[in-house]
Amino acid sequence: MTLKDKTTVTFYNGLTTIGGPMIEVAYNKSHVLFDLGEVYRPELKLPDESYQTLIKNKLIGDVPNFYDPKLTGKPIDTDRWEHAAAYISHLHLDHSKAMNFLAPEIPLYAGPITAHLLPALNEKGDFLLPAAGHDRTYTRPIIAAEYKKPIKVGDIILEIYPSDHDAYGATGLLVKTPDKQIAYTGDIRLHGYHPDWVRDFMQAAKNSDMLIIEGTGVSWPEEKHDENSEEFTGPKNEVELTEEIVHLQKANPERQITFNTYPTNVERLLRIIADSPRKVVLHAQRAHLIKESLDEDYPYYYMPNEEHYADLKPELEVSYDELLADDHKYMWQVVTDYDKLQKGGLYIHSNAEPLGDFDPAYKPFVEALANNDIEYKALRCSGHADEKELKEIIAGVQPAVLVPVHTLHPELEENPYGERILPKRGQTITL
Template sequence: MESKDKPIITFHSGILTIGGTVIEVAYKDAHIFFDFGTEFRPELNLPDDNLSTLLENRLVPELKDLYDPRLGYQYQGADEQAYQHTAVFLSHAHLDHSRMINYLDPAVPLYTLKETKAILNTLNRTGDFLIPSPFEEVGFTREMIGLEPHDVIEVGDLSVEIVPVDHDAYGASALLIRTPDQLITYTGDLRLHGHNAEDTLAFCEQAKASDLLMMEGVSISFPEREGTEEDKVLSEEDLIQRFVQLVLANPHRQITFNGYPANVKRFAKIIEQSPRTVVLEANMAALLLEIFDIAVPYYYLENALVIDQLDATLEVAYDTLLVDQERYVWQVVDRFENLQEGSLYIHSDAQPLGDFDPQYAVFLELLAQKNITFVRLACTGHAFPDDLAKIISLIQPKLLVPIHTLHPEKLENPYGERILPDRGSSITL
């Protein structure tokens, strides 16, 4: 058995894959976990999201004393020591980091930045964002403790500081985990080309000379794509300017768009700079109001849940949007068959996300049948390969562990050692 006086890091999942990161840091009588999502494998076409189904298909890991005991789960691993102190931390709201939080034992505290808490509560308002708890009402989201930037949580002898970083999910964070002798750093997902790049740079300064750096490497996962993107969007600001240009270039045409809802900063910038009045679906409008206190025009689809917080005077009738060609650019989330023939649709990191999702081809065919021009306007939430190297150079870790990537071997550490762990393996510092 490993010494309890040394930190033990176990990589339960999120190794040699993108998403589903669940990592444990244990020290003395305490252990923490991050994150608590699932791998995204739509091609499996699973019959349900029951915990047993997810475990059988390795979309979530076997974990002792962490899942809701009401689920009847029996831990299948080897006997492990008991801990007096347990906590889970979420780095951000993307589903591959948060989707199974309703399966977490209600007795285990769950910490995240307050913006991520607000985003998850709002997006799960109707119970179809997160995996629902079978023991609660529709729309239930388990309790989260919303933190301010740089709040420090003590879990036994572990000290955890939550640090903002820039990502395409607003409210994203990294973790600085301290023992009396060592600094262990988890980047979460981050980049240097977003609206809040200064947050990532400030984090790198705090994390400098980490004893262990667990670093995401999504952008190095697809070497076959390198050099093939002739017109790549280089920053969030670049994306906004291209969006504006598309609107200006189509003055007498229905224009719709959609994006990933957790990227509320992008929505806010589109609203701020669009030449036309932006109208959002009501749930997205509620999220902008919650996060930024921005009241924007909105619409409801038929039979949608009325949101009391929204200003009724800002509602735009859905039928008005369907016939408009000049005044509005509006978010479309469903009923794409109702859009005008020959209209313009801007797909800005919305679902379905890409070719790996079987629904993507179906979606494109639907638009093609109506002669709708499809423009994909995407900007990655992950640091470009050169920026990953820059982040490592700023931190200069003693030990680097690449995670959240298909090709961890492509991430190098000129400043110390590198370990490429297997799923389920542990290292002791």
């Protein structure tokens, strides 16, 4: 039998930016979209984050027949498309922030951890973009996919694999049509907690007709990961990072130590808590996030006059004043009022917000610590594969076609095993 229909892949966004990939795979009357994030460009100083503003500034892709008609003003062509679904690879906003823009009738899939955590992260309506006709705290339904279990979307099959990134529960995706297989890495690395999961995904993706791979690790060729390269400085892997935090505590037995991490990097935080010689105390909002999403209880504190959470155990509360006075018992998560910390203290910034120089809030934040004579220690471990790891992943898959996305320099990723395509925004490739 000759198949007359062809598999097409259309690239709507996130090709030469770090973040925001939006890609559609279509076959006959079935199509799927992944991911649903917003490109992070704070320097644009946009008046709002409406659908129209984000489309105009190319921060989301102009994807037909997926967005909510209440936003676009255009109905979805259900005659052309009988089957549709969307997928998000992980929690980070450059992959998830626009998920509420998806038409409500289109099912949205994610790995089980991502599906569970996203509503908790958006509880106050300050994580995701709002859905049309709902208040800001609404999070649209997400189907928690079983790992490696086929999901049928008309003629297309999706399979979601556990992967490794600095977002808890990150996944990769295989898309199978009647004649082709496409692998999408999402954000990926081999130096995290679960390199075995990544290699399992590579094996499942082996000899794919197309590998769509992130390329954050080749975005700064002028730095070549030397001492000036912010993305790849510091510990070489997550285990080393935790060990360094433990070492800093042991080396400073009588010194106030505070820290912060990124909210979605739950696994790093749990490892720090488990290995820390001092008792780790979280800000109540973070403790609540972990309680709501994982049902685990950890010591916490409230800032003065802060809203209390009914699900946090009263016996685990530590007073804010006790933390401010402490220099040996606790390592605690600080989120504001840095001027109240003890002079001469140590603050550990582990991929927390503000994320770096590109964020206008970063410089004032670092200066505020310096003005209070607090040592600022950045301990980061990249969530992205470096140049060497990217080559290893490509070698593990050996794709017929390689498409680098999510990078400032896609041309620096090569495919020794076949063709490499550098698509333009909005371009469709027929396999």
